[in-house]
Amino acid sequence: MGLWAGVAPLGYLNQNRIDKKCQIVIDKVRAPIVKQIFEKVAYEKWSGRKVYNWLKHDLNFKTRGNKTLTLSGIFRILDNPLYYGTFEYPRDSGKWYEGKHKPIVTKELYEQAQAQLKRDQIVRENKEFAFTKLFTCGYCASGISAEDKYKKLRDGTTAHYVYYGCTRARDRNCKNQYIREEELIAELVKILDQIHQSLLKRIIKIFAEVFFAPL
Structure with a gap:
């Protein structure tokens, strides 16, 4: 065990081996961006929304399916321990494995990003800004x-x-x-x-x- 037996997450590609078992390998185009997502959150304390805007508007980043990475997709990346080399299979089974794939981030970077996300959540739950409930966007009427x-x-x-x-x-x-x-x-x-x-x-x-x- 140690081979990821599913569709490769963003930053990886599926590759069939000689023994017909599937493995995942680094996507040289998208893996560096995935790593930057972790770094932006962990080191620069970016929010998920800021990462989303950066990917969409500054990089015009697309997934393998040529789609914009959604905000929920960003959080799924940040929550996925597979990126530092370990995964649970089957899901929610409590059985964890050290993957044979190459990690995109270190465990330390992953944990630092997780800690920052938790701090952001605490701030959002406890802090109210003065004008967020008073106005809507004058362009599109969003909040x-x-x-x-x-x-x-x-x-x-x-x-x-x-x-x-x-x-x-x-x-x-x-x-x-x-x-x-x-x-x-x-x-x-x-x-x-x-x-x-x-x-x-x-x-x-x-x-x-x-x-x-x-x-």
Whole structure:
């Protein structure tokens, strides 16, 4: 045992041996991209959504079937221990094997990516961004998501930014760009400045009556 007995996952190709048993070999075109997916998450703390946008818009990356790699497909890659050399067969059997195939990533890189995914999940479950529930995309009407970004400055300090962007749930080809929270607030201030003061007071009164009325 140790030979993968199924369709090769992304980054590998199926190859028949002389004894007619199937094995998987490295896909020299896609394996480097698969490795970069793990590295982007583990080292650069990219979210699955950012990896998806990078593959789709920056690399125009396609699967063997000439399709765009889906967000769920990205998470399946990151969750698959076969990429560092081990697999369970049959699935959910509790029987694990050391594969005879060449790993694309190390076990350490795999585990670091897994740890980052868990941290991202905890943050998503516990953190609410100010504007994600207030707006939809002006281009395609999809929802709005937000991400924390950190940048190392020359003086050694780290700057923190929040970026808002379209989730592309309604239109995967939406070209709306990310915007920093400070820029979004500045645009909101401009809009509010254009509203007549009396109208603004009426809006505030309505909001107060709706959201702060006694039970």
